[in-house]
Amino acid sequence: MLNDLSLLHLLQLASPALPVGAYSYSDGLEALVEAGVIHNPKSLWYWLEQELRYGAIRLEAAVMVRAYRSVINGDVEALGYWNAWVSAAKETAELRSQSWQMGNSLMRLLRDLPPPKTQLPISLADLTAAAGTPCNYAIAFGIGAAYWQIDLTASVLGYLHSWASNLIGAGVKLIPLGQTAGQQLLLELASSLSLASQDILALKDEQLSSCGWGLALASMAHETQYTRLFQS
Structure with a gap:
């Protein structure tokens, strides 16, 4: 269960106002709208629903869970492993650079904010070093959630809600x-x-996988799209 302080920390971590640049990315959505694949609320709902069932966001959230558990267990080696793993799992340069930019921004923000009153045995500086640079967003979010002692189940829900809010x-x-x-x-x-x-x-x-070829194709198309509102 979340106490008031943990709930407030989760709301802040998952907020669209968090200065990590999430608002500047569309995860290929801009290319899908340009191609007419997504053109109304129903088609957007269907895309998001399928991504939640089979897409890369499941993989991202699962890696976030592993980063969280690595921090709680003091397993710095696992933290570095999963950061490298999720970098390798990115299917396009656009998706990888987005994850790195947002992850590095979140780690920088965590370092700049006052630390929680009850700290973990591992310092944030050591966690940053263990994760490595560049740091993926899923890893940084997991570190932040564990660092601020937010319930893991609530952290996953907050991570997914933040993703859905940004794409909507x-x-x-x-x-x-x-x-x-x-x-x-x-x-x-x-x-x-x-x-x-x-x-x-x-x-x-061994169950970590996704069927994200639609996202990969949309992301590749967006990299060369002539006019864009969102960052590539």
């Missing part, structure tokens, strides 16, 4: 959709986010 926000701008339609989409995804978080927590290392 991108869809509101790109399709375009009204703000109310965007909030309706987020509500409709609530049960899927909850189910996905439970599945992700139960995944074993």
Whole structure:
């Protein structure tokens, strides 16, 4: 269960206002809108639903879980391993650079903020060194959640909710959709986010996989898209 302080820490860590640059990326959504694959609330909902069931976000969240557990267990070697692992799992240069930029920004932010009153046996400086540079966003989020002593189940749900909020926000701008339609989409995804978080927590290392070829193709198309609102 989350106490008030942990809940506030989670809300801050998963907030769209967190200065890590998430708002400047669309995860290939911009290319999908350009191609007409996503053009209304229903098609955007379907894309997000399929990503939650089979896509790379499941892999990202599962690696976040492993980073969290590595911090709690004091396993700095595992932290470095999973950071290298998730870098290798990125299918395009765009997705990799996004993860590195956001991860490095979050680690820098954690270092600049006052530390929690009850600290872990491993210092944030040692965790940063163990993860390595560049640091992926999933790794940095896991470190941040453990560092601020947020419940793991809640951290996974917050990670997925942050992802969905960012992509729905991108869809509101790109399709375009009204703000109310965007909030309706987020509500409709609530049960899927909850189910996905439970599945992700139960995944074993040998089960880590995704069927993300749609995202990979969209990301590659976005790298050479002529006009773009979002960063490549």
